[in-house]
Amino acid sequence: MSNLIVEKKNFRSGDLQHIKTIYINNYPIVYLLYNDNRKMAYIGQTVHAKRRMKEHLNNPGRSLYEQTLLIGHQQFNQSATFNIETNLINYFIADNKYKLQNVSQTATKQMHNYYQKHYYNEELFQDVWDKLIEEEIVTDSLEQLRNKDIFKLSPYKELSEQQLEIKMEILDFCRENMKKTGKHIFLVEGDAGTGKSVLLSSLFNTIQDYAHESSSPLADSDNYLLVNHGEMIKTYQSIAYSLPNLKKKNFMKPTPFINQMDKLSKKADIVLVDEAHLLLSKDDAYNNFKYDNQLEEIIKRSRIIILIFDSKQVLKLKSYWNKSMLDRILKPYRYKSFQLTDQFRMQARPEITDWIDQFVQKRLLPLPASDNYYEVKVFADSQQFKNAIQQKNKTHGLSRVISTFDYLHKKDGDIYMVDEAGVHMPWNITKHNATWAEQEHTIHEAGSTYTVQGFDLNYAGVVLGPSVQYDANKDELRIDPSEYKDTEAFRSRNDFSAQELEHRKEEIILNSINILMKRGIRGLYIYAADEQLRQRLLELKEEDNR
Numbered sequence: 001m002s003n004l005i006v007e008k009k010n011f012r013s014g015d016l017q018h019i020k021t022i023y024i025n026n027y028p029i030v031y032l033l034y035n036d037n038r039k040m041a042y043i044g045q046t047v048h049a050k051r052r053m054k055e056h057l058n059n060p061g062r063s064l065y066e067q068t069l070l071i072g073h074q075q076f077n078q079s080a081t082f083n084i085e086t087n088l089i090n091y092f093i094a095d096n097k098y099k100l101q102n103v104s105q106t107a108t109k110q111m112h113n114y115y116q117k118h119y120y121n122e123e124l125f126q127d128v129w130d131k132l133i134e135e136e137i138v139t140d141s142l143e144q145l146r147n148k149d150i151f152k153l154s155p156y157k158e159l160s161e162q163q164l165e166i167k168m169e170i171l172d173f174c175r176e177n178m179k180k181t182g183k184h185i186f187l188v189e190g191d192a193g194t195g196k197s198v199l200l201s202s203l204f205n206t207i208q209d210y211a212h213e214s215s216s217p218l219a220d221s222d223n224y225l226l227v228n229h230g231e232m233i234k235t236y237q238s239i240a241y242s243l244p245n246l247k248k249k250n251f252m253k254p255t256p257f258i259n260q261m262d263k264l265s266k267k268a269d270i271v272l273v274d275e276a277h278l279l280l281s282k283d284d285a286y287n288n289f290k291y292d293n294q295l296e297e298i299i300k301r302s303r304i305i306i307l308i309f310d311s312k313q314v315l316k317l318k319s320y321w322n323k324s325m326l327d328r329i330l331k332p333y334r335y336k337s338f339q340l341t342d343q344f345r346m347q348a349r350p351e352i353t354d355w356i357d358q359f360v361q362k363r364l365l366p367l368p369a370s371d372n373y374y375e376v377k378v379f380a381d382s383q384q385f386k387n388a389i390q391q392k393n394k395t396h397g398l399s400r401v402i403s404t405f406d407y408l409h410k411k412d413g414d415i416y417m418v419d420e421a422g423v424h425m426p427w428n429i430t431k432h433n434a435t436w437a438e439q440e441h442t443i444h445e446a447g448s449t450y451t452v453q454g455f456d457l458n459y460a461g462v463v464l465g466p467s468v469q470y471d472a473n474k475d476e477l478r479i480d481p482s483e484y485k486d487t488e489a490f491r492s493r494n495d496f497s498a499q500e501l502e503h504r505k506e507e508i509i510l511n512s513i514n515i516l517m518k519r520g521i522r523g524l525y526i527y528a529a530d531e532q533l534r535q536r537l538l539e540l541k542e543e544d545n546r
Helices: 049-057 078-095 117-134 142-146 161-177 196-211 230-242 254-264 294-300 323-330 350-359 382-396 440-444 498-517 531-545
Strands: 004-010 029-035 040-046 067-073 184-190 223-227 268-274 302-309 335-340 375-378 399-403 457-464 468-471 476-479 520-528
Touching (some): 029 049, 029 078, 040 049, 067 117, 078 117, 161 302, 184 196, 196 223, 196 268, 196 302, 254 268, 254 294, 268 294, 294 302, 294 323, 382 399, 382 440, 457 498, 498 520, 520 531
Parallel strands (some): 223 268, 268 302, 375 520, 399 457, 457 520
Antiparallel strands (some): 004 067, 029 067, 468 476
């Protein structure tokens, strides 16, 4: 930290005229304007500190600030200060202490390398953060904040070239079609971990910033982000606290959105739908949805619709989707589509992701070897399995046991157990406002597909319950839907034949396994409740070691 050059000033003209150090006044710097009492802040970077501070002082919108922290370094360059500025915004959003005034200057920025990026991005940024802790501006460590879902879904995360390409294409699509009649639909597809929700978070924030810009074609537009996922709604609404043009009211579940549009007799301008594969594809009295299909009803009440879709994450018959069903609904409209392919969550070799893809097609292959980036491990003993996840949680944080929905669970306040004779952990408890995995006590619980879908873990400890069995004759998985205890998942529908219904049930269970197995950034630990499957997985591990 001794190499950092830091000047703390009152945010007043007289004080800011006396910037002492050349490496602050005439070099690239990052800075923070803040009001600790009102919990408001602005993060920036500049190469002309005095001029930039004068501009801020003359801006009525910045008048509420009381102090500024100017941070320089002899080795700063503008790539580094842009990088540090973006990092600070992401971590301040995760810290959720200050309401930021920043808008989407980073709308067109993408991941790129520059000389000594690792040094600036990791080592020097750690010094900057330590200085903010010393000044009592922030409290949590970078490691604590990195494990928060609002950090991972921050609208200011740097986008890959592919993500940026699709973001700019969608923004152009919105601008071009805002004043046109008819329906305008853009479909984005991608497997688990391909950065769909990060893209959508960044996109919606920029759209909302443009909606507040009088010169933009999107000015004064009425826009919404919908997701049929309670845990994800919590995360998006937490992000909304930190940014000026995001409001909680613009993040909704589909049915309340449909009902609100009807009540107000209006149509939304732009509607983004995250996890569109969770939309209901039949009426559902339990969720107060009286129509046939949520997607059709959203389209009716919107001008421009952006859909994020993955048919391999469908978990319920009442929200059953496949590509042909989606194509049928979109066929009457002219729409554009894009496929996300890059894997961002799992730090795993292609052989590992391919092994999981084969597994969820019921094929059992020798387990791929672990490496320094990603670990795959199967367990014969349930206690060793739990201990291993708890140890990873101590060293890396955010490591949890999660399970297929093969165990009884009711929403009656009682505690229900996963694998009572083996793993024996209470599960699927979602009483709190915070995301399930971010609550410390959940290291002693098991989560379900519904508590982790769309989110990251560092290590995922997956319990394969009794519905996931081993067929010795075929040397493959056997799926037994009669063992699956998610009563909502299989609520009957009369538009499937009996044979088709059984196939759909199996598909849903395999989808749930795919979701669970692709949660871990650093590793996947597996414990199978079915003894024969457990033994076969151990044999496959031994085959790989020969």
